[in-house]
Amino acid sequence: MSNDHLLIKEIQSQFELPVVIGDLYQMEQALAAAINEMILHHYDRLIQLLYRMDINEKKLKTLLQEHPQTDAGRIIAALVIEREQQKIASREASRENRDDAGEVDGSERW
Numbered sequence: 001m002s003n004d005h006l007l008i009k010e011i012q013s014q015f016e017l018p019v020v021i022g023d024l025y026q027m028e029q030a031l032a033a034a035i036n037e038m039i040l041h042h043y044d045r046l047i048q049l050l051y052r053m054d055i056n057e058k059k060l061k062t063l064l065q066e067h068p069q070t071d072a073g074r075i076i077a078a079l080v081i082e083r084e085q086q087k088i089a090s091r092e093a094s095r096e097n098r099d100d101a102g103e104v105d106g107s108e109r110w
Contacts, residue, residue, distance in 0.1 A: 007084050014049060015080075028077050035080075036073035046076075055079050 008027045011017065017030045038046035050060070056079070063075050 003085070003088055006088055007081065010084050010088075011080060014053065024081070028074075028081060031080060032071065032073035032077040034073075035076045036071070039072060050076070050080075053080060053083055055083055 004024055008024065011027060011031060015031060015034050017027070017034055035046065038049075050057075055076075060076065060079055063079070064072060067075060
């Protein structure tokens with residue numbers, strides 16, 4: 001599964017987005033709309049999601065203050081995507097390290 005597809009799948013499940021999202025651009029648009037809806041109607045749930053996803057609160061506050069004319073949903077969506085990409089990259093690196101550690105002198109490690 002490609003990283004983009006994995007990223008879309010992860011974010012779709014966490015934010016309960018429609019399944020018909022085909023690419024990152026569509027996903028970012030749907031995510032921004034969902035976040036804006038949560039800001040208006042389910043703010044506590046949004047905060048819980050962002051905390052669980054480990055979105056950097058200081059970075060988020062700074063970006064919102066630096067770009068007051070930009071849609072908050074788009075700013076938050078970009079941070080969510082960035083964070084999920086970091087998690088995917090970290091899992092891949094961890095998997096590669098485990099695979100490398102499994103071979104010691106050409107034999108598998110038990």
